[in-house]
Amino acid sequence: MSTSNLDHPSGESLDAASSYLPDVELLTRMANEMFSALPNATPAAGVPSSTAAASTATSAPALEVPSFPSDYPRVGSSVYASAIPLPFEDELNTLLSSAKESYSAVPGIAQTAGVPSAAVPLPTQENSALTTDHFNLTTSPIPSVIPLPFEEELRTLLTPAQKATLAHTAIPANPNQASSFYFLDSIASPAAGTPLPAYAAAHPPFDVNAIRRDFPILKELVHGRPLIWLDNAATTQKPQSVIDRLSYFYQHENSNIHRAAHELAARATDAYEDARKKVRHFLNAPSVDEIVFVRGTTEGINLVAQSWGRQHINEGDEIVISWLEHHANIVPWQQLCTEKGAKLRVAPVDDHGQILLDEYQKLLNSRTKLVAFSQVSNALGTITPAQQMIAMAHRVGARVLLDGAQSVSHMRVDVQQLDCDWFVFSGHKVFAPTGIGALFGKLELLNAMPPWQGGGNMIQDVTFEKTIYHAAPVRFEAGTGNIADAVGLGAAIDYVQRIGLENISRYEHQLLVYATRGLSSIPGLRLIGTAPEKAGVLSFVLKGFSSEEVGAALNREGIAVRSGHHCAQPILRRFGLETTVRPSLALYNTCADIDFLVAALRRIQSGRTSF
Known part of the structure; x- marks a missing residue:
């Protein structure tokens, strides 16, 4: 989340207001309100309730702003002035509304104001109607239900001791499984003067939600369903920056x-x-x-x-x-x-x-x-x-x-x-x-x-007797290029x-592991190509169904995969096959995409989808 455009009421920029102390009371109140909005939630241990906030704020340990290298990339500012409304307040409301809309699009799921009711089963690894796009890279591959847009600010505001306290309060992906705050316990707050890894110093933290917003085609509907693009080995989608x-x-x-x-x-x-x-x-x-x-x-x-x-x-x-x-x-x-x-x-x-x-x-x-x-x-x-x-x-x-x-x-x-x-x-x-x-x-x-090839642009001199060519690379770019x-x-x-290719590789590897586990759980599904070192591609066949049938059925659910020989007939024949179904991953794919794919394949396998 970026706060670079926010101004202090006094007219100072947010950076200029960095000397102000953060508003502990407002932080804790917002955290408590967020938890109370979740199904079966109780006030977080270590986080005072809104009614007790005033009495506990004075005794709460002071929030310390850690010292960062001057070139450390930040999403927004590391501190908030006490007079500035927290910028994630509106985003949290938007997020809850978005969750409501996402659930309403899933058949058979009841809806309450703002968030799913406690009676509605929350997504799990096995049965996920909605999971966050924010993928935890260092802990469990099962994502949390509600992503917190202000996680970067909390990382910079909270001391290690406060993180340890908050780690006892969970937003579990599975309501039957307790877990710590994935965005706090996976990344330690850097101490003063501690050098960051090269990739961390060069790139902001990987945020798949923000990345997905960069690709306008991901808002498309296919057969009335949101597009899930899992045909990236054939071609990738284009970010708005490229289009622009x-x-x-x-x-x-x-x-x-x-x-x-x-x-x-x-x-x-x-x-x-x-x-x-x-x-x-x-x-x-x-x-x-x-x-x-x-x-x-x-x-x-x-x-x-x-x-x-x-x-x-x-x-x-x-x-x-x-x-x-x-x-x-x-x-x-x-x-x-x-x-x-x-x-x-x-x-x-x-x-x-x-x-x-x-x-x-x-x-x-x-x-x-x-x-x-x-x-x-x-x-x-x-x-x-x-x-x-x-x-x-x-x-x-x-x-x-x-x-x-x-x-x-x-x-x-x-x-x-x-x-x-x-x-x-x-x-x-x-x-x-x-x-x-x-x-x-x-x-x-x-x-x-x-x-x-011969033509314009790649020559120094032409006579009817001979041609003198330019040196590389122009000698190989005859004619008007694709400028x-x-x-x-x-x-x-x-x-x-x-974004950083190291960040992309790390994220996609975890997503590949998650997808491999999910597909391996489907009866009758055989993965083709199980090398320990893999990138982005999952080829499979489903017993009793042709690859074309599976691809067509997935298409009707808005899921784009490739089915066929993938212009690689010799390697498929090495495994006794002519075709496979090939989902393939990119940086904008999520665990939710995989969950929908696995659920659709289970319906196909069980015969609940007709061709």
Whole structure:
């Protein structure tokens, strides 16, 4: 919650009013009113009732404001002046109204004023009609029923002793299970001068409620139900900041780039090249000259196959891929091998969907010229040991292309640490527009590769006798590029980096664990791909139902998943299947999304849904 726009009645800004003491009485009264609004709630131990507030306020321990590093990111202010109304008062009322509206949308649930009545069963891990979007990352994966929008302020206001007192007062996710305040006991109040972790110093705390508000499409209704988007491995939704950036480009900057002297051309060129800089930083590439804009992962792979591959692959050479690959990382190499008389070899996987490294090692030899594999499987979610596999390939002199289409939205990618020769990804997998992506290539490789398309923008000089090409990256960007969507990709990278990929990874891992447990509890459901290291993807089949039937039934409940072969037929056939149902996760998904999915699958499994 942000309080940056609040002003003190005296005219001072909130920051200027930071010398005022917090209003203990008002804090405790609000806390007590909140607890009393919950079903079966009693006044919290250690929190005085509203009638006793006046008599106890003087004896309550003084609230201490801890000392923070000057660059510590805060949601709102760490202190409240005594004369300022607490800004979460209105939000709490809004929150209770929102809970009422959410419950009213669920069939069969009675409604009382403000909050569900005590007679209405509160959501649990097994039966959740409504759970908060605020996900606890460090304790139980079952979220609390009501998120508290002022948690950051309480963290900064309360001393460790006061936290210990309040920890005895619970807002349980399960009414039969007591628990402590998830937002207090999971994060200790930093002591004066204590350095914070790097990610904490760079990014605000992860708040999935705030993140969901950034994505306007999540307010859509599908068949009269709120959209639950679990098809993120196919494409991700776009935050408002990306949508606004595209609109701004077309309103104020639209022009072709590089070749004109007028103002709009300069603006468009600056925006386009600034996006390239953002991609360089996103991947930790050494130079912007190593970033080539392409339409997406598929085009990036084809560029390397048609340029470097045609130049270096000869008869008798070998290209190694894995069973996990998307068709886009199989077909171009097949075509090249057929053209050149080379051999395509495939690293096998075990029954969990993990690459068998011993077998992979056996495939590598002096004839291996190229290794190409995915960092994360789009069909199973398996995270491959990329750095280790790249090093193994380099030891035999092979070059390595890493497919990052499914990894960039889930984990930090460092191409220098990985030491891959090429890295490709698609913007639309990481909250950017479709039709834009990037290829990273080591500079000496790119400049030695011939252009694979000819046209404008990539030439220094043309005569009828010969053409002189620009150096990388422009030599691979013939014609008018996808300028606006490249700018949109830059905006998407800004968005992700503001949140922090470490924060996203941590949150999504907990959500993946929660979803795996939920799906595993459904009779007749078989998960495909159970590697210990996974990211974002859950593939399954449901006994007695085709994947298409399950996908259609979920769609009628507003739940979007992918059903089919996911352009990865070889890996599904490795498990004796032609298709699976594939829910896939992103940073805006919640435990409530998973609960609705599990409940819908249980209804399908029990035959209560007709097709």
